[in-house]
Amino acid sequence: MRILSLVALLLCLAAPLLAQNGPVQTLLQIHAEDIAKPSRRSIQPVLDDLAASGLPQMTGFFEAWSDKGVVQRDEDGLFFYGERDGDIYRLRSVEDGEDAGEVGRREASELKPNSGVRKLIATTLVQFQLNDPDPDRRRAALDALGRNPTTELLAPLRASIEGETVAEIRNRKEALDRLITIRFGSDTETRIAAINWMATQVSIESRAALNAVLTTETIVGQPDASANVAGLLQVGTDLSEEQALERLAKEGIVPDLIERADRDAVLIAAITDNAVAGTAVQDLNPEEARWAAYERLVAAGDATPRPDISTVADLIAANPIVEIYDEPDRAVTDAALAALAEVDSRVSRAEVVDLGLDALSLGSIYFLAAIGLAITFGVMGVINMAHGEFIMIGAYTGYVVQQFVPDYTVSLIIALPLAFVVAAAAGIALERLVIRQLAHRPLETLLATFGISVALQQLFKNIFGTQAVPLTSPDWLAGAWVFNDVIGISYIRVAIFVMALLFLGLQVYILRHTRLGLEVRAVTQNPGMAASLGIDPDRVGMATFALGSGIAGVAGVAIGLFAQVTSEMGTGYIVQSFMTVVVGGVGSVFGTLAGAGMIGGLQKGIEWLNPSNTLAAQTYMILFIILFIQFRPRGIVAQKGRFVQ
16 A cells, blocks of 8 residues: 555656656756757758657747747756746746746756757748648748748648648648749749749739739930830930939939039029129029039039030930849849739739629618619609618617627527518508598608708717717627638628529519419509509509618618618618619519619719719719609610509
């Protein structure tokens, strides 16, 4: 029993030592002498052995070693992470970073690798991180390698590509491989192949790599026959005559230009008996007189002569100003020029596609906001200025739901149908209490709905305050669908586009395959005839108003996921909604779709042409729509039939 107790006691006492002598410490002790006193010539095999171990702790050790954060305890030669605190070192284990006690400043030696060794450590660290199990560490390694690419890391970079499982990181590794090859490739064919691959990309890195090949320096005079000439700078086109003279003057080819201030200083210094070179001071006011006096001083040898204009032209012609590529290989620069032109062309096409996606996204938002208005306006002929407030009601409904349901996915599932119900109820109330009472009185209806719009804004401002409230999207809607460095669209906008398509299908189904749809179409085309057939126009109007208001509420939830939820948010969409309906065709679902696409594309196109002035873009768009209506007053998709009061 005593023996067992003694063994247990020895094991307890040895536990800290065993922890210290883990796999990392064991490996470090094999190379202890070279690690403690490293040299640039001897350290590389040690670094290779440490990196080849595959131990995940090596990344932290390399970082601490390079930052002079490693100490060696004198009594046993073990390595620790050390932080100096006065006359002591606070030690942490290289195995797990846990506290390993303290030692006096004179009881441990701080590892201080020189700059050459630190550079090798950094290179090895990047090499080690390229195969790290953590994707974020691999991305960090690529960031570091992109900032300081070296030919030494080309081989390990290529070796890491084969086993890369993350497509985005693999693409970055391949791009970086080509970038380093372009700069440090051993032969022309290999470099040109990498350049041609860059021509298929639109990334910023690709353009930067190609531009780096095309850097130039400017020289004066005839270049050497072996020089890779980029071009001859033309006076008057590439640079002004003054710039050319300044360049020649720096080379000592022409005298420095005489400025007016320098001229006047010479004239003042030459004043004798109230005259300069025979000309009275009071007669030197015209510029011509001053220059004439200066030329007489030049003739007398008392001033520096000015460059003669004809001489200047001859000097510029005899001493051409030439740009020389820093890259000596003409084949490489020619390939880079062609690749850069192709990249610019691809970028232009990608920008058009990205602009189209933005327009499609904006059009889908306008469609959601206007589709309800299109039906109510088409059926009832009512200009409802409070339609934007139904969007606002839907957005605030989503916000309230999130206060009780913290799970954003679940809250969104609840908020969408609830927003429809709440906004539809508000629409029914508005139709029964106001609009029906003002039937066939369009001016009074417009004023009444405008007043209700202002009242609703103030009501919600009193309830929720004047500050914007958050409507948070679920994590699966965060981020963006990125195709490349130019083309991308947020997942929220993709979701809104899908929602717009769903509501388009729902509206088409209701209007074409349900009794309500048949009645709506009948009332829209001829309310008098519909009433004679037993259809109640008031009931159809109420149902249609509820449907349109409910859809606006759902649109409010969608819009609130990326826009600010405030009491005035609906105001920003009411004008676009009416324009969408009018341009598309009153009462037409597909017309509304066409109008939304047209207005969205038009707005984005104008903003692209004039990105610094959004207000101007809005103005131009309204002017265009006014002109469009003049030529097509019934909209893109005109309703068939006739309206009879």
